Structures are given as C-alpha cells and as structure tokens.
Amino acid sequence: xxxxxxxxxxxxxxxxxxxxxxxxxxxxxxxxxxxxxxxxxxxxxxxxxxxxxxxxxxxxxxxxxxxxxxxxxxxxxxxxxxxxxxxxxxxxxxxxxxxxxxxxxxxxxxxxxxxxxxxxxxxxxxxxxxxxxxxxxxxxxxxxxxxxxxxxxxxxxxxxxxxxxxxxxxxxxxxxxxxxxxxxxxxxxxxxxxxxxxxxxxxxxxxxxxxxxxxxxxxxxxxxxxxxxxxxxxxxxxxxxxxxxxxxxxxxxxxxxxxxxxxxxxxxxxxxxxxxxxxxxxxxxxxxxxxxxxxxxxxxxxxxxxxxxxxxxxxxxxxxxxxx
Amino acid sequence: xxxxxxxxxxxxxxxxxxxxxxxxxxxxxxxxxxxxxxxxxxxxxxxxxxxxxxxxxxxxxxxxxxxxxxxxxxxxxxxxxxxxxxxxxxxxxxxxxxxxxxxxxxxxxxxxxxxxxxxxxxxxxxxxxxxxxxxxxxxxxxxxxxxxxxxxxxxxxxxxxxxxxxxxxxxxxxxxxxxxxxxxxxxxxxxxxxxxxxxxxxxxxxxxxxxxxxxxxxxxxxxxxxxxxxxxxxxxxxxxxxxxxxxxxxxxxxxxxxxxxxxxxxxxxxxxxxxxxxxxxxxxxxxxxxxxxxxxxxxxxxxx
Amino acid sequence: xxxxxxxxxxxxxxxxxxxxxxxxxxxxxxxxxxxxxxxxxxxxxxxxxxxxxxxxxxxxxxxxxxxxxxxxxxxxxxxxxxxxxxxxxxxxxxxxxxxxxxxxxxxxxxxxxxxxxxxxxxxxxxxxxxxxxxxxxxxxxxxxxxxxxxxxxxxxxxxxxxxxxxxxxxxxxxxxxxxxxxxxxxxxxxxxxxxxxxxxxxxxxxxxxxxxxxxxxxxxxxxxxxxxxxxxxxxxxxxxxxxxxxxxxxxxxxxxxx
Numbered sequence: 055x056x057x058x059x060x061x062x063x064x065x066x067x068x069x070x071x072x073x074x075x076x077x078x079x080x081x082x083x084x085x086x087x088x089x090x091x092x093x094x095x096x097x098x099x100x101x102x103x104x105x106x107x108x109x110x111x112x113x114x115x116x117x118x119x120x121x122x123x124x125x126x127x128x129x130x131x132x133x134x135x136x137x138x139x140x141x142x143x144x145x146x147x148x149x150x151x152x153x154x155x156x157x158x159x160x161x162x163x164x165x166x167x168x169x170x171x172x173x174x175x176x177x178x179x180x181x182x183x184x185x186x187x188x189x190x191x192x193x194x195x196x197x198x199x200x201x202x203x204x205x206x207x208x209x210x211x212x213x214x215x216x217x218x219x220x221x222x223x224x225x226x227x228x229x230x231x232x233x234x235x236x237x238x239x240x241x242x243x244x245x246x247x248x249x250x251x252x253x254x255x256x257x258x259x260x261x262x263x264x265x266x267x268x269x270x271x272x273x274x275x276x277x278x279x280x281x282x283x284x285x286x287x288x289x290x291x292x293x294x295x296x297x298x299x300x301x302x303x304x305x306x307x308x309x310x311x312x313x314x315x316x317x318x319x320x321x322x323x324x325x326x327x328x329x330x331x332x333x334x335x336x337x338x339x340x341x342x343x344x345x346x347x348x349x350x351x352x353x354x355x356x357x358x359x360x361x362x363x364x365x366x367x368x369x370x371x372x373x374x375x376x377x378x
Numbered sequence: 379x380x381x382x383x384x385x386x387x388x389x390x391x392x393x394x395x396x397x398x399x400x401x402x403x404x405x406x407x408x409x410x411x412x413x414x415x416x417x418x419x420x421x422x423x424x425x426x427x428x429x430x431x432x433x434x435x436x437x438x439x440x441x442x443x444x445x446x447x448x449x450x451x452x453x454x455x456x457x458x459x460x461x462x463x464x465x466x467x468x469x470x471x472x473x474x475x476x477x478x479x480x481x482x483x484x485x486x487x488x489x490x491x492x493x494x495x496x497x498x499x500x501x502x503x504x505x506x507x508x509x510x511x512x513x514x515x516x517x518x519x520x521x522x523x524x525x526x527x528x529x530x531x532x533x534x535x536x537x538x539x540x541x542x543x544x545x546x547x548x549x550x551x552x553x554x555x556x557x558x559x560x561x562x563x564x565x566x567x568x569x570x571x572x573x574x575x576x577x578x579x580x581x582x583x584x585x586x587x588x589x590x591x592x593x594x595x596x597x598x599x600x601x602x603x604x605x606x607x608x609x610x611x612x613x614x615x616x617x618x619x620x621x622x623x624x625x626x627x628x629x630x631x632x633x634x635x636x637x638x639x640x641x642x643x644x645x646x647x648x649x650x651x652x653x654x655x656x657x658x659x660x661x662x663x664x665x666x667x668x669x670x671x672x673x674x675x676x677x678x679x680x681x682x
Numbered sequence: 683x684x685x686x687x688x689x690x691x692x693x694x695x696x697x698x699x700x701x702x703x704x705x706x707x708x709x710x711x712x713x714x715x716x717x718x719x720x721x722x723x724x725x726x727x728x729x730x731x732x733x734x735x736x737x738x739x740x741x742x743x744x745x746x747x748x749x750x751x752x753x754x755x756x757x758x759x760x761x762x763x764x765x766x767x768x769x770x771x772x773x774x775x776x777x778x779x780x781x782x783x784x785x786x787x788x789x790x791x792x793x794x795x796x797x798x799x800x801x802x803x804x805x806x807x808x809x810x811x812x813x814x815x816x817x818x819x820x821x822x823x824x825x826x827x828x829x830x831x832x833x834x835x836x837x838x839x840x841x842x843x844x845x846x847x848x849x850x851x852x853x854x855x856x857x858x859x860x861x862x863x864x865x866x867x868x869x870x871x872x873x874x875x876x877x878x879x880x881x882x883x884x885x886x887x888x889x890x891x892x893x894x895x896x897x898x899x900x901x902x903x904x905x906x907x908x909x910x911x912x913x914x915x916x917x918x919x920x921x922x923x924x925x926x927x928x929x930x931x932x933x934x935x936x937x938x939x940x
Contacts, residue, residue, distance in 0.1 A: 330905070332901070338806035340808070346897060434826060434827045447738070454783075455782070474782075478781075480822045480824045
C-alpha cells in the first residue's frame with residue numbers, strides 16, 4: 055500500500071527531500087507547522103433522502119457521510135440495543151489509484167479503522183461476535199450492495215445504543231452510516247470521522263408509535279411519524295486524529311504527498327473528556343512504545359481544538375441550513 | 379519418456395538430487411527394480427498411520443488422522459432442523475472436504491483446489507447411501523454406512539442436521555484414504571445427547587435424547603489408493619509419486635471385505651483384471667491394519 | 683428477513699453459548715470474580731508451539747493457547763503473480779481463514795478479510811523484504827479452533843512459521859491482547875471474556891528491538907489505564923518471544939507462562 059501511494063504520487067528525489075526537510079524544520083510545504091491542521095469546512099444536510107448527512111472538506115480532501123435509519127430487529131445477544139453499521143466507498147474519481155478495483159482495499163481498510171476508532175466502550179461484543187453479525191447481515195441485506203457492513207457499537211463513548219430501541223427484543227433502529235470519498239488528498243480517516251460526527255448531529259430519527267395489544271412472538275405494529283423527529287446528542291462522539299510519522303517527527307492532517315513519505319501512522323480517536331476511544335496503527339515500521347504514548351498525549355491536545363472547531367462549524371452549518 | 383542415448387554418462391556424473399528432479403520417472407524406476415521406493419518402503423507398503431480423536435473441542439466430534447505426512451482433520455457439528463416432508467423421520471448429513479491454502483503450495487486463497495470437489499463427492503458417495511444415476515466410472519454398490527433414520531428426533535418436527543467437514547492440513551498424496559479414515563470415527567461418535575428440543579404440546583423444553591448415543595455403522599468402509607505403473611503396483615502413494623505416475627486406482631472395501639466402490643479416473647495405464655484383483659487384495663490387507671488403528675483410537679477415547 | 687435468509691435459518695445450533703446472562707459471569711466492578719479457567723488476571727494461558735507442522739510448506743508452525751488452535755504455513759519466496767508489477771523488494775501476502783467448526787456456532791468465522799490485511803501490517807515491519815526481491819512470500823493461517831485471542835495467536839504463530847521457513851526478519855514478532863472487563867484488565871482473554879469485554883487492546887511487538895509493529899485499541903481508555911495495558915502486553919510479549927525462541931532452538935517448547 056505504501057509502495058503504491060509513493061508510486062502514484064510520483065515525487066522526484068528533490069521533492070521528497072523538500073517535504074522531509076520541511077517537516078524536520080517545522081515548516082511544511084504548504085506553510086503549516088507540524089501540528090497545525092488544514093482549515094475544515096463542514097456542510098450538513100447535503101443529501102435530502104438520508105436521515106442525516108454532512109460533507110467535510112479539508113484542503114483538497116472531500117468526503118461525504120450519510121446516515122440512514124431503518125427499523126430492524128435487535129440481536130438475541132443484545133435485545134436492548136440498536137445496531138450501527140459503517141461502510142466506506144472510495145469514488146473512482148477521487149484519485150487515480152481508485153480506478154477499477156483499486157479503491158476496494160482502501161475502502162475496507164478505512165471501514166475497519168473507523169470501527170476501531172469509533173467502537174466505544176461497553177460494547178459487550180468481541181471481534182468474533184461482531185463479525186458474526188456482519189455475516190448475518192450480508193445475507194439479509196442481499197438486495198443491497200454486498201459490502202462490508204461494519205457494525206459499530208458506540209454506547210458509552212458515542213451514541214446511546216439503548217436509545218435506538220423501540221420495543222425491547224423486537225424492534226430497534228438500525229443506523230447505516232455510509233462514507234464516500236469524493237476527492238482524496240490525505241488524511242481520509244480524520245475527515246470521515248468528522249463527517250460522521252457532523253452527519254449524526256444532523257440526523258433526525260422519526261418518532262415511532264407502537265400499537266398496543268401485540269403479544270407473544272408477534273411483531274408489534276408500528277406507526278412511523280413523519281413530523282416528529284428525535285435528535286442525537288453527539289457531544290460524546292469522538293473525533294479521530296491521525297499522526298503520521300515522517301522521519302523522526304510526526305505531523306497531523308497529512309496531505310497525500312506527505313503520506314507517501316510516512317514510515318507509520320497512528321490514528322487515535324479521542325472524546326471530549328480526553329479519553330481514548332480507539333486506536334489503530336497503520337504502516338509497517340515499528341514504533342517505540344514511549345513514542346506511541348507521546349503521540350497519544352499530543353493527539354489529546356490536537357483533538358481539543360478539532361472538537362471545538364468542528365462543533366462551531368457544525369453549529370454554523372446547521373444554522374445556515376435552517377435559514378435557507 | 380525414456381532416457382536419451384548416452385544418458386548413462388550423464389547419470390554417472392549427476393548427483394542424486396539433480397537426477398531426481400530432472401528425470402523423476404527414471405529415478406523412481408531405478409528404485410522399483412530393486413523392489414523399493416525412495417522413502418524406503420517396499421512397493422506395497424503403506425506409510426505409517428495414526429489416528430487421534432477429540433482434537434477440536436468446539437465440534438461435536440473430531441478426529442486427526444495422519445498417513446505419512448498427509449494430515450486430515452475431520453469434525454462434525456450437529457444442528458437441529460425441521461425434516462423435509464418427503465422424509466419426515468430422517469435426518470441429514472452434509473459432507474464437505476476442504477483444502478485450505480495451508481495444505482499445499484499449489485492451493486491459493488480464493489481459488490478452491492481442483493482435487494477438493496472430487497474427493498468431496500467420493501466421500502459423500504461412500505459414506506451416504508446413494509441410489510441410481512451412477513457415473514460410468516463408478517462401479518458402485520451402496521454401502522449404507524449410516525442409517526439416516528437414527529438422526530431423527532421427533533418425526534416430522536425435528537431431526538439432526540450433521541455437518542461433517544474434513545480439512546486437509548497437509549497434502550502429501552492418498553487424500554481420499556486419509557479423509558475417509560478421519561471421517562469414520564467422527565461419524566460414529568457424534569450426537570452427545572445435549573440437545574433440548576421445544577415440544578409444542580407441553581409448551582416447555584424437554585430433552586428428547588438423554589445420554590450419549592452412538593450411531594451404529596452397519597459397515598465401515600476402508601480404502602486404499604494404488605498407483606499402476608507398468609507392471610508395478612504402488613500402494614499409498616505420496617504427492618510426488620502421484621504427480622509423476624498418473625494412473626490411480628482407489629478401492630473401497632467394507633469391514634466384511636466386500637467391495638464398496640472402485641475408482642479409476644482414467645490415466646495412461648490400462649488396468650488388467652489381474653491388476654485390479656491385486657489392488658483389492660492389497661486393500662483387504664490394509665483394511666485389517668486400519669481396523670486395528672481405529673480400534674485403538676476409539677478404545678483410547680473411551681478410557682478418558 | 684426471509685428470502686435468502688430462509689436457507690440459513692432452517693437449522694440452528696442446539697446450545698449457543700452466547701445466551702447466558704452477563705451479570706452471572708462478571709459482576710460489573712467486582713474485583714473478586716475468578717476467571718473461568720482459574721487463571722489470575724495477568725496470567726496467560728500455557729502456550730505451546732511446534733514448528734514444521736506442515737511438511738509440504740517452506741516453513742510452518744502450530745500454536746495452541748488453551749482452546750485456541752492455529753496452523754500457519756509459509757510458502758516461498760516464490761514467483762510473484764504474473765499481473766504484479768516489478769518490485770525491487772519482496773512482497774508479503776497474507777491470508778487468514780477459519781474452519782467451519784472453529785467457532786461455537788458453525789461457520790461464523792469464515793469471513794475474515796480484515797484479519798488478512800491486519801496480519802500483513804503486523805508482520806511487514808519485521809521482515810527484511812530486501813532479501814527476496816521480485817518474489818512473494820505467502821503466509822497462510824488456518825484457525826482450527828477459536829478459543830479467544832485468536833488474532834494475537836495467529837500473529838505469533840505466523841512469525842514463528844516465517845522463522846521456520848528461513849525468511850530474514852529483524853526479530854520475532856510476538857502479540858498479546860488484554861480485555862478490559864469492568865475495572866479489571868485481563869490478559870489473553872478466552873472467547874467468553876472477549877464477548878463481554880468493555881474494551882480491548884492488542885499489541886504486537888518485536889521484543890528484542892522494543893518496537894511496536896501493530897497496536898489496536900477499542901473502547902474507552904484513560905491514559906493511566908492505557909499505560910498499564912501496554913506495559914502488561916509488552917512484558918507478556920517478551921516472555922512469549924522467549925518461548926518461541928526456545929521452540930525454534932528445539933528445546934523444551936512447552937513452558938508455563940506467568
């Protein structure tokens with residue numbers, strides 16, 4: 055993967071030195087410091103059919119996240135909780151390497167990384183049982199695209215999954231979160247994480263009235279309201295900060311040119327309380343454990359700013375949407 | 379085929395390993411003349427065989443069989459199903475043979491091995507009852523190893539669905555022999571009596587089959603694969619031998635020595651009746667060995 | 683729900699172990715509960731390794747941690763696929779699969795595409811790819827029985843198989859996971875513990891070089907807890923690597939880990 059990116063970006067030796075040297079001296083090619091992210095631009099409600107959606111732009115990186123809520127059945131394992139699935143697609147137009155099947159590997163990698171980063175505490179589900187649910191859903195959703203639906207249990211850290219239950223053990227809301235990479239210039243994971251957070255705060259779940267009188271094994275009848283909507287409290291949803299190591303230093307919000315020079319990258323998701331909600335390491339080269347801990351503390355500082363920026367952007371976007 | 383003239387000179391100069399790679403057939407034939415094989419066996423001798431039961435705890439029954447370095451892991455999982463209306467008092471067994479990429483350099487992930495479906499079919503045919511529609515190459519006789527009625531729990535309502543999966547962990551020839559040997563003890567010792575079936579009349583749960591129960595095998599099939607090459611008959615070939623000499627004959631006999639099936643999938647050598655009779659005789663001898671190994675494995679299991 | 687799903691739901695496993703109630707097994711913040719196999723919280727299961735499990739492979743290893751049983755075969759270095767571009771460093775190709783009977787419910791573990799790419803990432807930092815240019819090394823893993831902590835066992839076993847195949851590496855790769863259960867950190871969790879965990883941390887490292895090649899964390903962790911979890915894993919990895927080394931040297935390969 056590393057190899058492919060560097061080939062595709064096609065940098066000369068001089069350019070590589072320029073990027074590496076700039077990072078070493080704390081002035082990157084676009085004038086940023088190592089820990090300065092690019093300005094972030096959030097727009098919500100971009101897809102009218104979805105229950106919630108958002109578009110996030112960071113420099114030339116452009117991603118869209120949408121949330122679709124459907125009524126489903128809770129799993130036997132967790133009758134009091136709803137389900138969340140994440141799937142990422144890379145548009146073939148986003149980068150030359152996504153043409154044909156090129157984007158599939160990256161899409162799968164991003165889906166898995168998003169799950170690791172956003173999968174909250176109190177999940178009550180190990181890897182294997184999670185996957186079991188995925189495979190079941192592949193069968194049931196056979197009319198949909200057969201894609202890797204990654205169930206995500208964000209409860210303690212993110213969405214209160216018990217709030218998604220309509221009738222315990224019988225009816226719950228399933229959230230399908232789709233990410234689409236429209237244009238890629240590095241740092242896709244952070245952008246997708248931000249877009250999902252924004253899309254969730256934009257999401258309205260219809261109020262459901264359950265007809266009384268259903269008993270036993272029968273599925274109760276429900277009436278889905280198209281006027282009343284419930285909102286999520288997304289203040290607990292973590293943001294993702296990826297630190298990319300180039301040479302001896304690490305940078306935030308790397309562009310794809312900078313990513314081509316990385317030895318390894320660590321993606322850390324942090325919530326408002328400064329707790330780590332997930333971590334995944336990408337890139338092969340080994341890292342000293344103390345450096346990882348160092349990166350974690352840096353990620354916490356960076357995440358504070360990111361959360362604040364994101365929150366104000368989301369608020370502004372929501373306000374703008376209401377006016378229009 | 380055949381050594382070029384003057385290869386005698388070449389031979390004297392070449393070391394054994396290079397000779398084996400360049401002229402494998404001649405290498406083997408030079409052994410056969412002395413009634414021996416490169417691994418030190420005589421022509422009709424099978425490799426060392428062992429069988430161990432209960433290797434996998436997550437299955438309802440399992441066995442690990444090694445013939446030489448060919449290794450098979452068979453395991454059975456029992457599930458409950460509603461029997462089909464045509465046969466309300468019968469259960470079902472699904473047999474599948476897998477060759478995962480770990481077992482051989484020729485198998486790649488995502489692409490099933492060519493041999494796997496063939497062995498799978500052979501196994502199903504041997505273990506399950508089968509009537510009619512016999513392919514021409516099968517000289518067939520139903521072995522009726524399992525009585526599917528024994529898998530019934532409540533007639534018309536519940537029956538066992540047994541999934542028998544056999545994984546090849548190391549492929550070094552005679553895959554069918556090893557697979558069959560691993561399948562037999564697994565089939566015979568399944569059904570642990572742990573199931574609880576809903577009985578609708580009482581509205582509660584009721585154990586239908588208390589205690590351990592064994593399936594009775596009406597007859598136990600044993601098989602031996604032989605290679606026919608010129609006038610030689612080689613029992614229990616390795617993968618290398620199978621790749622060099624292509625005519626294989628697989629004979630399956632039941633425990634009373636009767637022929638269950640005979641399988642000769644083409645090959646350049648045409649078999650005379652006498653050669654087939656020799657193969658059957660070898661299989662008869664081998665069946666006694668395998669019976670002893672199986673008895674030992676099962677008695678080892680019952681002591682535990 | 684019906685349609686295609688109908689075929690799969692016609693049979694069911696008689697006793698899914700997953701339906702036990704959580705509260706019975708782990709009192710939420712109870713410090714006194716005992717692990718189902720009687721281990722202490724920071725005690726790994728006895729590890730057993732054996733190299734040369736598969737004859738026809740260039741190198742192979744079998745690992746058994748309690749009920750978790752894994753075989754890994756390594757093939758190559760051999761010719762890369764024709765479609766591959768020229769590469770002056772070697773390629774690593776990983777695949778992880780499960781037997782149908784590995785999991786308590788049949789056929790659950792079959793689709794593990796992400797495990798393959800995660801295994802690739804855990805190993806590539808340790809292998810000296812320059813030593814086999816233009817060729818590919820294939821690492822294939824088969825989980826015979828899933829008994830919890832499958833993935834760390836796969837990684838450790840794979841690095842042992844690579845060593846057995848004579849592939850040049852900077853160091854052996856050892857991997858250990860901890861589960862967070864209530865207030866407790868539990869090392870080398872079994873399947874049951876994994877299914878009730880509040881968070882998990884899996885660390886893969888090269889112990890002699892003291893370098894982390896793969897780290898995956900799920901769930902909510904405070905910094906002191908993260909430090910503690912990583913330290914536990916690093917210590918356990920160092921011990922695990924000793925066992926693996928002993929196995930390669932052909933000395934006593936079964937050692938009790940503490």
